[in-house]
Amino acid sequence: MSSTAPATAPAVTRSLAPGHSDLVIVGAGIVGLAHAFEALANGLSVTVVERDRQPVGASVRNFGHCCISAQEGDLLGLARRSRAGWLRAARAAGFWAAEAGALVVARSATEAAVLEELHAERGGRGVVLRTAAETAQALGRASDAAGDLVGGAFLPDDLRVNPREATPALARWIERQPGARILWGTAVTGVESGTVHTTRGPVHGERILVCVGHDVDYLFPDLAEEHEVRRCRLTMARAVAPEGFRTDSAVLTATSMLRYDAFTAQPSAARLREEVVGHSPELLGIGANVMFTRLPDGSVLVGDSHHYDTTTPPFIDERTFELLTGAVAGVLGVERLRILERWQGVYASSDRGPLLVRDLAPGVRVLSVTSGIGMTLSFGLAAATFDGALAVTR
Ligand SMILES: Cc1cc2nc3c(=O)[nH]c(=O)nc-3n(C[C@H](O)[C@H](O)[C@H](O)COP(=O)(O)OP(=O)(O)OC[C@H]3O[C@@H](n4cnc5c(N)ncnc54)[C@H](O)[C@@H]3O)c2cc1C
CATH class of the missing domain: 3.30.9.10 (D-Amino Acid Oxidase, subunit A, domain 2)
Structure with missing residues (x-):
């Protein structure tokens, strides 16, 4: 994967006033929450903004199969990285993750x-x-x-989780961490550098990561069309x-x-x-x-x-x-x-590729898995976001 500037800043102190975080993540599916988990591990404060009152998207509707060995090339590398993240998250948040292959x-x-x-x-x-x-x-x-x-x-090497348990359990664990919060029942209506506009008012952050899965077209229709989502x-x-x-x-x-x-x-x-x-x-x-x-x-x-x-x-x-x-x-x-x-x-x-990763404005990144393997890749993507190894799609 080629190297680009990461969406998030290097670790800073976790002491920002309410309403302002190091990182604001839009979407409490597994991609957003894996990033929140990794952000906390990097010492960042995090606000996750989710329109629903619990995760109900793709992340709870799937097989709970982290399909690692069936990937090839860069995706195989990301999937292997993800495996380690899943196991760490399962240990921390206490959900079932079986190394069952x-x-x-x-x-x-x-x-x-x-x-x-x-x-x-x-x-x-x-x-x-x-x-x-x-x-x-x-x-x-x-x-x-x-x-x-x-x-x-x-x-x-393939992993198993219970999709109905894993994402909600991870969300509950994130909410209990100092410097982290999830704003449930809060829909994002627009994003600009430093500010996420929501149905409950603005939320501010140094960096913003939009992980809304297939609903990327509601927020960024031109980007979705360009990437043929x-x-x-x-x-x-x-x-x-x-x-x-x-x-x-x-x-x-x-x-x-x-x-x-x-x-x-x-x-x-x-x-x-x-x-x-x-x-x-x-x-x-x-x-x-x-x-x-x-x-x-x-x-x-x-x-x-x-x-x-x-x-x-x-x-x-x-x-x-x-x-x-x-x-x-x-x-x-x-x-x-x-x-x-x-x-x-x-x-x-998308036929354009398995990932949509686009920096839309300074400090604003959109990240969607456009290939149906988001459970497999989620924690690998989060790790690659924070070490700057994630390729940005043009
Ligand atoms: C039936 C099925 C089977 C699958 N099987 C597998 C599998 O075996 N292995 C695998 O790796 N992957 C599998 N996948 C794919 C995987 O589930 C997805 O790639 C992954 O869950 C995507 O995660 P996400 O966080 O991007 O999306 P989601 O889980 O959909 O989360 C996106 C979140 O963003 C929120 N949101 C959207 N718009 C806004 C807004 N404007 N404001 C605030 N919040 C917003 C949504 O409410 C949602 O909670 C499967 C998917 C399905 C549907």
């Missing part, structure tokens, strides 16, 4: 080939091949009667875990391999795409990434589909829902899942 299930020779190629490329680091029997056991499938499992790979909407559900499914590892499948750079960079990835087009065109049509993660209460988060718009239609298509839950049931070796909840998640997306 991810299991990628292979149900054809081509899927297994992609995993073997990634294993070879990484020299075995972070990619451990699994037999069909080991994969079946991890999924809690007593016997592989259907004979559909060929093998798999375990990615031990769209909303990606995803269908999700929570289901009762089938008897026997107990792993805390995230579980990924062939359609996941088609969405993450580390897999798509492998020689067999093109053949894999043709194969999936052949047997599951409908899944590809909804942009599926068939994956699931188990929550500590034993239920399973199931998803997801990807549809792209500038404005998000509110409707969840039933066929999309059936395709996803049916596909997950197939991997788990059960006929159907008992669904407890369903919802739609939204994140920022």
Whole structure:
């Protein structure tokens, strides 16, 4: 990553009057809060301004999967950095973060080939091949009667958190720290150097960091258009875990391999795409990434589909829902899942690149993850912001 001036000043004393902080962060999603956590570690005073009264954005609607080993290049470096930050934050704030890794299930020779190629490329680091029997056991499938499992790979570096717990717990911890506050129920209407304008009046800070995810277009429509930011909407559900499914590892499948750079960079990835087009065109049509993660209460988060718009239609298509839950049931070796909840998640997306980092005015930075891996990158981005290593997108 190229080096630029960081959005925040070097550490100064944490003694500013109420209403004035070293750093004002807009948005109490994981990207904003990871920056608040890192700012406090750097000795800065922080005000977070959040329009809602609790986090309800992308950061609580996802799988709670810090998907580290499936990244490539600079993003892999940021993701590895993020892992350490997540573990520090979990220890400090007392939320569940499991070093449980991810299991990628292979149900054809081509899927297994992609995993073997990634294993070879990484020299075995972070990619451990699994037999069909080991994969079946991890999924809690007593016997592989259907004979559909060929093998798999375990990615031990991946992390798991409970998305419904982690961001709110981090917010509560931040609020308890000296020099930190979160202004809930306070919408930001505009930003200029040194001042954030809100529905409750101005908030002043030396530096301002805007982390509003996909809503960047509401505050900065021209910037959003220039970076071609769209909303990606995803269908999700929570289901009762089938008897026997107990792993805390995230579980990924062939359609996941088609969405993450580390897999798509492998020689067999093109053949894999043709194969999936052949047997599951409908899944590809909804942009599926068939994956699931188990929550500590034993239920399973199931998803997801990807549809792209500038404005998000509110409707969840039933066929999309059936395709996803049916596909997950197939991997788990059960006929159907008992669904407890369903919802739609939204994140920022752009074909221009995975990150939008722009300095709009002196001391004012906008930072949005525009690739659907904000949980994975959040703490790595925060670390890179404070050591000045984060590249600014032009
Ligand atoms: C279904 C789903 C599955 C996903 N799965 C994964 C995954 O497995 N791994 C992964 O790494 N990532 C995943 N992601 C992506 C990840 O969740 C996001 O990239 C990340 O949560 C973005 O964090 P954020 O803080 O930028 O956004 P958000 O969590 O959306 O937070 C932005 C905050 O800004 C606030 N805000 C907006 N405008 C204003 C304003 N004007 N004034 C004040 N506050 C404002 C909002 O209220 C919100 O609280 C998934 C996303 C979804 C939706």
